[in-house]
Amino acid sequence: MINVTAAIIKDENNRFLIARRRPGKSLAGFWEFPGGKIEKGETPEESLARELKEEMNLVVKVKGFVGENVHHYEGFSITLMAYETKIIEGDMRLTDHDRVQWVTVEEMGSYRLAPADVPLVAKINR
Numbered sequence: 001m002i003n004v005t006a007a008i009i010k011d012e013n014n015r016f017l018i019a020r021r022r023p024g025k026s027l028a029g030f031w032e033f034p035g036g037k038i039e040k041g042e043t044p045e046e047s048l049a050r051e052l053k054e055e056m057n058l059v060v061k062v063k064g065f066v067g068e069n070v071h072h073y074e075g076f077s078i079t080l081m082a083y084e085t086k087i088i089e090g091d092m093r094l095t096d097h098d099r100v101q102w103v104t105v106e107e108m109g110s111y112r113l114a115p116a117d118v119p120l121v122a123k124i125n126r
């Protein structure tokens, strides 16, 4: 089982940040909440802050737990843990994604989300 964290980042217009995995990554082309695998010795919060810095150049503060979902992909399984997250600073610079979008929960339905993320959308506090 791979433990993965995901950031639920909301702007002042109730839109959420989603990002598309770039070619070459696993699940390339799927949209997701930014985040990544928890490394040994890290808390989920530490992991999320590190990943957001590494993959988007954002300094963030991780807030409350939103929910989790276990998903079985072909060949591996993940526990995806979502946390409400605030951007403290940073000009966004993408390394693992080729696009980002700010979307409402309703609009998320028109994006091809990573399958593990779909049940999480229902848990987001609009």
Ligand SMILES: Nc1nc2c([nH]c(=O)n2[C@H]2C[C@H](O)[C@@H](COP(=O)(O)OP(=O)(O)OP(=O)(O)O)O2)c(=O)[nH]1
Binding pocket: 004, 005, 006, 024, 025, 026, 027, 032, 033, 034, 035, 036, 037, 078, 080, 114, 115, 116, 117
């Ligand atoms: N960050 C993130 N990963 C997700 C989400 N949903 C989902 O299924 N995943 C999957 C994609 C990956 O298999 C795994 C996260 O790993 P990662 O993106 O940190 O992987 P990595 O940098 O090591 O790169 P890769 O080798 O998997 O391409 O979880 C999500 O919302 N956010």
